[in-house]
Amino acid sequence: MGVSPQGDQRRANRQRRGSRGGRPTGFDRPRYARRNEVERTINALKGFRAIATRYDKRAYVFQGTVTLAAIRLWLR
Template sequence: MSADPPARAGTAPRTCPDRLRGDKAYSSRDTRAYLRRRHIKVTIAQPEGQKAKRRRRGRSGGRPPAFDTGQYRRRSAAERCVSKWKQFRAVASRYDKRDYIFNGTLAVAAVVIWLHDTVQEPSETP
């Protein structure tokens, strides 16, 4: 006798992001084509070498890819946040093996970072 699995409440989990924000290392034509096929919006800066090659090819080089500076700034902010998290040894080396404990470690690190960034040290005036 086999039992049916319980029905899942709600909608299916997301498997595809709406947008990808990447740095210049991900600016290849193949990467952009793959993301375009999957209908994922892209914000990736283009290296100077790719820009120069497109200009050398003239009309056959094609249009430059769309680039949203505001979205790219958001990527930079997220990257800076992750690098601040990595200053904590437990986060960088992933000592915590269980997911919920690691998330707690991230939360504690985020609070410490927030407190450090918001509290201003008194300036020394003679």
């Protein structure tokens, strides 16, 4: 199921073509809103240089850096 809205003509064309029409015509508004929220959060986290460039070698250290950055964003 797609998450971005489609125009009426695109939706009608996809339905007309049936199984050859490409992606499904459905649009799930809550799913789209959640995707937008996740993308904005990831972009905010990338504002922290250590996360954007991944300086940490070990995964657990990187996870701690992400956690600390998320806490800082939440406290703003």
